[in-house]
Amino acid sequence: MAADKMPAVVFDMGGKFDKSFNQGVYDGVEKFRKETGIKYREFEVKNPTQREQAIRKMAQRGSDPVLGVGFAQASAIEKGAKAFPKTRFTIIDMVVMQPNVQSIVFKEHEGSFLVGVLAAMASKTGKVGFVGGMDIPLIRRFECGYIHGVKHANASATVYANMTGTTPSAWNDPTKGAELAKSQFDRGADVIFAAAGGTGIGVYQAAKDNGKYAIGVDSNQNHLHPGTMLTSMLKRVDVAAYNTFKSANDGSWKSGIQVLGLKEGGIDWALDEHNKALITPAMMAAMDKAKAEIISGKIMVHDYMSDNKCPK
Amino acid sequence: MADPSSKLPTWVDVGLLPLINVALAFVVSGLLIAALGQDPFEATWIMLRGAFGYEESLGYTFYYTTNFIFTGLAVAVAFHAGLFNIGGEGQAYIGGLGVAIACLALDQYLPFGLLLPICILAAALFGAGWAFIPAYLLAKRGSHVVITTIMFNFIAASLMVYLLVNVMIKPGQMSPESREFTSNAWLPYMHEVLGWFGWEVAQSPLNLSLLWALVCCVLVWGLIWHTRWGYEIRAVGANADAAVYAGISPSKIIILAMCLSGALSGFVGINEIMGVQHRLLLDFAAGYGFTGIAVSLMGRNHPVGIILAALLFGALYQGGAELAFENSAFSPDLIVVIQGLVVLFSGALSYMLRGPMERLYLRLSPGRLVEG
């Protein structure tokens, strides 16, 4: 019984070891497996067609719930949900309106805002940077929130923004990442926030080599280079993935939309032993204040997705 | 397809030897799998079953085959004109753009029957258009077509991201995709078509494009070997001086062959955009254009060989996916390695066994040695 009710996860094209988003999901489901001893099925898609193939296949084999990772899987989940109405589906980063689908979306802009505040405060030059993977709406949402945070803390600050590329290797090009980071350092930036998957590895390395700060994304990447990793913007996909399996297992799984922001604990910034020394009391106070104000609604962080614009 | 310098009968040369080569690739893969601590026999079995074992798997295998036939033919046509078109990837991508534009513009007004030829034409025109620029630059300016087509792959990727993020995206959506076409613009799936004839088969992305791919094989075969245009293409490819002597304009032929090649690549858009995805999205070309190079060369630039090589790659793609489904210990990268080995043994090392085979054959049938 347990065997054919195995939960399943379908990773997207980056692969489960992409050092950020997919890997967060992987960490979450691994935690579930270790805790409960329940195995799960998994698949990494290699082309767009395999998304639907994988979702259907998982459902066919009786997997429940089926977790789809990433916005690109929306249409595959939708079709799967229609074809297998008895199976529970969860999708992360996108909303699919079906009775048997749970959609989990994050307010990345809130977290980006927070790390933007921290970046502006840590910067001595008043110049900070952003490195995105590809110029797509999701990354623009990160960028826009970040810029607002920076300006919130220092209205006169400059933000340099770069995108890595236009092919899938944009998410996996640490060499380019390092060059983008160096170009921003050259122009005076001294803190860079990377939202670029594996490309970020190069950004963090460049920060370390040049004695500047970098900010990680999705999972807590502070441990990579203690001393130069200022913080990481946490998007708790691991928690979301873990909760999905867990709730499905104990029967508390509910369809519908979950929007996870600062308030819900789905988004946060990372403070641990690796970066404690970098955070001054003033920064700490400012971060706590900004966080509280966002949660209370005093600060409304603009969501790029709401109007496809990022007001200056 | 038979190599004239071979002393072996055709069935050995184009039948048995390739089989042995593929088998050899699998033996090496098996050793690797065993070295990684897995059971190679189980893996082989899963792959074979996953590629051919049941209706759905066959559907997927043939669906991939369709893409590879298009891109393989594309490389072959250019190759016959002496051109190395590495731009199949970009041409397929842009071909898909053409299909999507046609569908988005017309799917609310035209029925499927009218839309289909328009879309085929759009795929061909866009793919050909994307190949035309490198072709023109080669013909008129002598720009090296390998470089320009590589560059055009990158340029196509940038263009598509720009269009999908800024222009064609369905508003308010996270994913850089166009809206879904209305069902007027959906190419019927093979399982639907067979269903009309009362033959129920499992659902798969295989659609009518496969038939179009086979038609293209026949057309390319006829064109290259049985028309004067094919004659001219081959003449330019084999000996440009002689072609000029014969009154053939190499520039025209270069442009013709590259545009045909681009059009064939563009048809990947028919299979992917009209047949499967029903919307325009990022990266749907997924390397099919690059794999087309191996398909074409392994198929010795002949449609029959291309069909077989495309089938082999289709089976590897689908069988490989199945392997990853069945056992997550088989990482998708293992399949990539197996693909590499297959290309190595049945493509690059395809003559390795011919010498020993010839000796064996001559020993077994000494009477066949031709007297001079």
Added chain:
Amino acid sequence: MGEDFLLIILTFDATIRVSVPLILAALAGLIVERSGVIDIGLEGKMLAAAFAAAAAAYATNSAWLGLGAGIVASVLLALLHGFACITHRGNQIVSGVAINILVSGLTVLLGISWFSLGGQTPPLTGDARFKSLTFPGAEAVRDIPVLGPIYSELLSGHNILVYLAFLTVPMVWWLVYRTRFGLRLRATGENPAAVDTAGISVIRMRYLALILCGILCGIAGSYFSTGHGAGFLREMTAGKGFIALAAMIFGKWRPVPVLFACLLFGFLDAIAIRLQGVELPLIGEMPVQFIQALPYILTVVLLAGFIGRAIAPKASGVPYVKEH
């Protein structure tokens, strides 16, 4: 002014860093193609070397041993290419494609099985990485106008592989044009029958060329993971092998023009990075995708406008057969 000048220098500095693997790989391609073998497996060889170098450097905590391992891996692949298309007269392009595919899977597969990090190697630190060399007095002269930044930013402060790459250019030039080996190499790529009748083994020449190609690609690959970067990531060469091939053709198979072609590609890349998000006079802010495509567009324009017909070594791509 000083600020702007510094930025220009820093752009050139970036150009140098980005060009290094291109230079090495393009010279590698130059040597094999001069011997009449086409190698589109430069990418695969670099990737394999990047992986082997990172793995060995991690295991031994020595960047030099890593470099050695990278070179060995790359040379082995070069020999495989030779086995397929020199010994067995296989199609050279197919063989190159096969090696690229094989390596892209194998590096990740081995990476997973050795390090369990999803195909990455652990990050390299300390001696496992080539460190930047600071030239004597670089700090002291930094503030001298013009020459100061040139010396301290542009010339000083790279790792040894960067200097090695630039040194390789005159070395390859000398090898190709000034030595017995070079004469035979060039002849092999132009007219192997002439080489054969002169009593020189074409096969041996081509294998030697491939080994040299392997060594250069090995250095280039090691640069990715132990010089510029700090560890291996899947597909980390990101198509540089193909760009190197383009640079080789761009430079018409001659070492010095090839160097400039690589620098040009590197420069276009560096410039494109800096143009992102910049308001250009008259045009305004260009879409980022256009800026990203700019290096490729400019390459095509340059190729069409100025370079003209590039004529490859006559025999390249053709297996040498003297007797059917």
Added chain:
Amino acid sequence: MTVAGGATSSGTGHPAPAIQLRGINKRFSPVHANRDVNLVVPAGTIHGIVGENGAGKSTLMSILYGFYQADSGVIEVGGQVCPINSPEDALAAGIGMVHQHFMLVDVFSVLENILLGAEGGPLLAPGMAAARKEIARLEADYGLEVDPDALVGDLAVGLRQRVELLKALYRGANILILDEPTGVLTPQEADRLFEILRAMRDRGVTVILITHKLQEIMAITDNVSVMRAGQMVAHRETAQTTREELAELMVGRKVLLRVEKSVAAPGDALLRADGLSLIDAAKVTRLDGVSLDLRAGEIVGIAGVTGNGQSELLEVLSGILPPSRGRFTVHDRAIDQDHPCTPEEMRDLNLAHVPEDRQRMGMISAFAAWETAILGYHCDPAYTGPILLKTNAIIDDTDGKMARFDVRPADPQLTSDSFSGGNQQKLVLAREIERQPDILLVGQPTRGVDIGAIEFIHQQLIDMRDAGCAVLLVSVELEEILSLSDRILVMFEGRIVGEVAAADADARIIGLMMANAHEKAETEGAAAHG
């Protein structure tokens, strides 16, 4: 680099033969190319080898040079058994070879070509300096002048051949094999070559000479061996034999060595050229004000040293290149730079063209014979429908052509490069002649072709003329020009420098015109008188 090694005296006063081959066999999978071949070449002699196309001459020499390995048989050099398994071995044994298709690197300088394989050290510079000296010495000894720094690709064929000779001599060869060395040379160049060969013989070098030209055998060799169908069929002392006998031994039947033709009856001018000039991409003037008339029913021969514009003349007249200045008319169609005419349109004007270089232009090696047989006419309604080629009709048609022109083997499905040069030439001629053109441009129709085939080809051209076709014949074989033409034009540096009627033609005068020496002689004479 002294001439020493192989040719030692046996001490008894009878010098050992330079080369002795015993029982050489060589099989290519379908062909037995050499069958029990024996050959003795006395030291210090010039030894001729003759035989039809495909008789196995080149194969035998390739074996001697170690380029191919014999299946069985023994090679002795200077009386000693000497296993030769690679060109390296041959070079070490003092054997040098000048191949039929030159083994030169076009993009290298003369010096680099000579140095290749004998560099004299890992670095080039010292070897180059030494080679320059040695080359200067060889030049002086043998009269082999050539600029060591010229690019080989820029050299005329005659000079390229000298480079090949220098290569062999530089390596100290005292046995020299020449495979059809005069196929591409002018009579003057050939004479120069023979002087060089004699000079070599006088210095003790043994020369083996393969040629299709029997007059050369008679003129220069000491002994001659005849091959037919892979076997050695006869050996003769040159002084004891005649051309007729050799021809008969080669072909196995009597061969007409002279062309029989009636007096021409020229009709209207079908092609008129008026001041044609051609300036190529490198701004070099290739044709310079060429004017000529070509009348129905006559053969006009163009004599000249290779590279004096004959090739370009053919290419302009056949529509491959547009003229830079001047015009020409074909029937009533006028063609000049602004009104160019494609080769296709030229064919529609009933002009046919047999190109000089069949391998480069006349055929496509990879094509089947039937495909080569329609090259240029593939759009003809007889061969193609609106869409599809009429493959069966073409094959039948080619079958007929092959039968009528005696192309062997008569199989239209074979690839074009599997025919020997003579047979390739017959295939190309068949294609052009059977169109029954009004105007036929022919370049080097018998280059590298054996005497049996030459006889046939010459007869075809005469028949064309007699049928009223205007034939323009370009050849570097002065004898061919003299025996076929009704009128002879001589070209030099892109200009027509003289015209001679066949009746008054004299090889010596034409030879002088070809070198533009008669004009000099005239002007000098004029100057003296003035």
